[in-house]
Amino acid sequence: MIKLYQFAPVxxxxxxxxxxxxxxxxxxxxxxxYERHYALxxxxxxxxxxxxxxSGRKIAxxxxxxxYLKETYGDKLDQHLSVSQQAxxxxxxxxxxxxxxxxxxxxxxxxxxxxxxxxxxxxFGIMPAGIRDLIAVYVRRQMRQQVWGxxxxxxxxxxxxxxxxxxxxxxxxxxxxxxxxxxxxPTTLDAxxxxxxxxxxxxxxxxxxxxxxxxxxxxxxxCNRVKQEYYxxxxxxxx
Ligand SMILES: N[C@@H](CCC(=O)N[C@@H](CS)C(=O)NCC(=O)O)C(=O)O
Numbered sequence: 001m002i003k004l005y006q007f008a009p010v011x012x013x014x015x016x017x018x019x020x021x022x023x024x025x026x027x028x029x030x031x032x033x034y035e036r037h038y039a040l041x042x043x044x045x046x047x048x049x050x051x052x053x054x055s056g057r058k059i060a061x062x063x064x065x066x067x068y069l070k071e072t073y074g075d076k077l078d079q080h081l082s083v084s085q086q087a088x089x090x091x092x093x094x095x096x097x098x099x100x101x102x103x104x105x106x107x108x109x110x111x112x113x114x115x116x117x118x119x120x121x122x123x124f125g126i127m128p129a130g131i132r133d134l135i136a137v138y139v140r141r142q143m144r145q146q147v148w149g150x151x152x153x154x155x156x157x158x159x160x161x162x163x164x165x166x167x168x169x170x171x172x173x174x175x176x177x178x179x180x181x182x183x184x185x186p187t188t189l190d191a192x193x194x195x196x197x198x199x200x201x202x203x204x205x206x207x208x209x210x211x212x213x214x215x216x217x218x219x220x221x222x223c224n225r226v227k228q229e230y231y232x233x234x235x236x237x238x239x
Contacts, residue, residue: 002027002034002069003053005044010122013198014231018101019062020050021195026066028230029186030076062097066188077187089182089189092174095167096196102152103164104199107207109143111157115205116140161208168209171197172216179225186226194226 004027006020015021027034044051044060051060059068081089108119124136147153152160171193175181181189200213201220213219227234
């Protein structure tokens with residue numbers, strides 16, 4: 001049985017990591033049985049979650065995990081896509097995961113005291129009080145350095161939201177009235193988009209990015225469709 005290692009769930013979403021949600025959603029969409037296990041980044045082969053353990057192998061990074069799953073269990077979601085559709089799907093995933101992600105990290109770990117309080121409670125709340133604050137401050141500093149190192153953190157706050165909002169517009173425009181991003185059936189791009197969008201729309205982390213995403217109605221409708229079909233254990237309707 002495939003073992004999926006990810007953060008313990010918080011908030012009313014499958015995971016606070018867009019990449020963990022993406023991987024779990026892929027497994028569900030591809031109908032591959034798996035077990036959920038909870039872990040922290042230092043336990044992961046590359047120091048980041050998610051990773052999987054299957055047939056004696058550990059595979060880290062959602063991209064390599066999905067490549068492995070396709071090679072091992074068959075490409076159940078994307079094989080019908082043409083070469084140019086596959087190229088578009090990959091480019092959209094990279095936009096979501098390598099750019100929009102950093103705006104989400106800025107919102108979560110950045111300036112807002114209220115957002116930081118909520119992030120801290122959600123991620124470090126279960127730690128013993130004595131070490132909680134020290135670790136939280138250390139990880140926050142590291143995350144802010146990552147946002148700076150990636151480059152997005154060097155922009156003004158307005159510019160960061162502007163860039164993120166442009167990407168949300170691109171996602172909304174590309175989805176249009178389709179049930180899924182690549183048409184009628186779910187593909188890996190849907191898993192990637194769902195992972196990021198629920199981490200913007202359905203977390204108690206407030207920002208102009210979230211407000212903007214909420215106003216793009218087809219994105220919320222898409223997330224609710226995926227949730228209804230693949231996460232029936234989450235009963236509450238999200239708005
Ligand atoms: N490219 C990786 C990204 C994974 C990633 O960035 N995971 C974050 C959580 S969203 C993490 O574990 N961060 C821990 C750290 O940076 O220390 C993937 O697709 O899995």
